[in-house]
Amino acid sequence: MELNKDNIHEWLQGYREEGTKLLQRLVQADSTQGNEAEAQAVVIETLKELGMTIDRWDPDEEEVRKHPYFASSRENFKGSPNVVGVQQGTGEGRSIIFNGHIDVVPAGDRTQWEHDPYSGKVIDGRMYGRGVTDMKGGNVSMLLALKVLKNLGIRLKGDVIFQSVIEEESGGTGTLAAVMKGYKAEAALIPEPTNMKIFPKQQGSMWFRIYVKGRSAHGGTRYQGVSAIEKSMMVIDHIRQLEKQRNDQINDPLYQNIPIPIPINVGKIEGGDWPSSVADLVKIEGRMGISPEETIENAKAEMENWLKQLKDKDPWFEEHPTTLEWFGARWLPGAMDQEHPFMNTLVAGYRNVLGADPVIEASPWGTDGGLLTEAGKTPSLVFGPGVTEMAHYPNEYIEMDKVFEAAEIMALTLMEWCGTEE
Numbered sequence: 001m002e003l004n005k006d007n008i009h010e011w012l013q014g015y016r017e018e019g020t021k022l023l024q025r026l027v028q029a030d031s032t033q034g035n036e037a038e039a040q041a042v043v044i045e046t047l048k049e050l051g052m053t054i055d056r057w058d059p060d061e062e063e064v065r066k067h068p069y070f071a072s073s074r075e076n077f078k079g080s081p082n083v084v085g086v087q088q089g090t091g092e093g094r095s096i097i098f099n100g101h102i103d104v105v106p107a108g109d110r111t112q113w114e115h116d117p118y119s120g121k122v123i124d125g126r127m128y129g130r131g132v133t134d135m136k137g138g139n140v141s142m143l144l145a146l147k148v149l150k151n152l153g154i155r156l157k158g159d160v161i162f163q164s165v166i167e168e169e170s171g172g173t174g175t176l177a178a179v180m181k182g183y184k185a186e187a188a189l190i191p192e193p194t195n196m197k198i199f200p201k202q203q204g205s206m207w208f209r210i211y212v213k214g215r216s217a218h219g220g221t222r223y224q225g226v227s228a229i230e231k232s233m234m235v236i237d238h239i240r241q242l243e244k245q246r247n248d249q250i251n252d253p254l255y256q257n258i259p260i261p262i263p264i265n266v267g268k269i270e271g272g273d274w275p276s277s278v279a280d281l282v283k284i285e286g287r288m289g290i291s292p293e294e295t296i297e298n299a300k301a302e303m304e305n306w307l308k309q310l311k312d313k314d315p316w317f318e319e320h321p322t323t324l325e326w327f328g329a330r331w332l333p334g335a336m337d338q339e340h341p342f343m344n345t346l347v348a349g350y351r352n353v354l355g356a357d358p359v360i361e362a363s364p365w366g367t368d369g370g371l372l373t374e375a376g377k378t379p380s381l382v383f384g385p386g387v388t389e390m391a392h393y394p395n396e397y398i399e400m401d402k403v404f405e406a407a408e409i410m411a412l413t414l415m416e417w418c419g420t421e422e
Contacts, residue, residue: 005352008411011148012404019144019407020127020400022046024120026136027129031102036080036166039102043083043139043164050146052085052162059166059177067180069375071171071206071330082174084183085162087146093157093419097188097378098146098410099175099368100139101168104131105392112394126397134391137398138191138384139164144407145414158418161185168368171329175368179376187342187417188378189410190369193386195359196402198350200343200381201254202363203262204290204333204370208303209283210235211323212271216280225278226316229271232282234314235307235322239264239286242306250291254362261362262289292335292362300326331366334373336381342417346381349412353405364388383409 012019022042029039040056047054059077064070083102089095107117107130115121117130127137142162149156161183165174192199212232217225243264255261264286271282290299304324310317336343338360350358363369369380385402 005412007152008148008408011152012144012407015144015147016400016404019140019404020122022143023127023132023137023140023403026140027120027127027132028118030118031104031131032106033074033103033167033170034080036102040081040083040164043102046143047083047085047162050085050087050150052087055084055086055181056081058082059173064173064177064180067176067375069176069332069371070173071328072167072173073170073328074167074173077166077173080166082166082177083164084178087156087160087162089156089158089160089418090421091157094187094417095159095161095185096414096417097161097163097183097185097372098142099163099165099188099190099372099380100135100142101166101174101368102136102139102164103166103169104134104136105169108394114395122400125400127400128395128397130396133193133386133396133398135192135384135386137386137403138193138406141191141385141403141406141410142189144404145410148407148411149414154415155421156414156418157421159185160414160418165368172331172368172371175371176375179371184376184378186378188369188372188380189346189413190367190372190380190382191384191386191406192363192367192382193388193391194363194382194384195388196383196385196406197359197361198343198346198381198383199361199363200338201292201335202333202367202369202382203292203365204296204331205287205366206290206296206299206326206330207285207328208288209285209325209327210307212282212284213320213322214278214280214282217278219276219278222278225280228279228282231314231316232269232271232284235284235310236266238306238310238313239266242303246302252362254360257361258364262291264288290333292333294333296330296332332370332374333366334370334380336373336379340379342379343381345417346383346409346413348416349409352412353408
């Protein structure tokens, strides 16, 4: 192992220019929702170089909608291909899934970017661009891990399934479609931007919509009406109290550095239709975090019951209760036991490369790990080189040194987990 470790390190350092160019190509391919094909073509080209068997398909919307874990803000997935590459092991080794999403969130207000968000520009060891940290940098780390083993002639006993999936940012349809195709393994690694921390637990989340009712009146005699906007302020305050109550119940050391382990975020408000009228309807939309220790159904029930208590604070809600809907995207919570053999394998690889113990925490956001763990029966860990704080931010960047360090850790993890032929 020590000789292989040295060879892996040396090969990766010698491949830095090519590895950097690969990541640049992926970043320069804008793979926002509906535009994933160009970036997936780069992935396919790389998988072909690795000699992997390739499966490319657009998820069938009618099929995925039948699954109980389906959730999406999208009507169909035509022109948005999933890509899976399979490397068959020589036998008698443990299998693994490398799962990374190719979709990225929109760049947003480009005036807040110092460089074009799809430039892949490298400055002082950092590459900048939308999706570079969330999570194309991690995807490249996985590809580099496979490349170094192939080029050093290291043959794995277990199967490796590389998944480049769509739709993680809006509910996980890509990973769900891969599960429904039968792609499963004994463990999975997801290189989301963890700052090189290891996340054995991932919170889930789901989108909600609440309608708050009022009574319209002329603005000049607003006292004759009931403002849905004013009532919505009471609803939002009520939701904040639920958030505090839910988070006060969490006493998990993996969450000790996360100020709000499972937030309830109000992200959108719409109400009223005329400045001189009292608003009679407000729509509130947001995201509810789900603990790894609870189910989606239990979290839904808690929100529903909590909103019913509004009538105890204001009699208006007795005859005009809020209406709650669940819509759009959803991420399943997931967890891996910290004594799981794959956890031990990844920790050992980290120590071997960096000479220190990794930081182990719970994920502050949802990932496709919940789907892999629950729907795919594939225990999943989240670990990657990306900068957590820069995901979805302007001037998103990744440190290139971390991309190659992660690749080295992943290569050693593959060897230990899958086993190698002498």
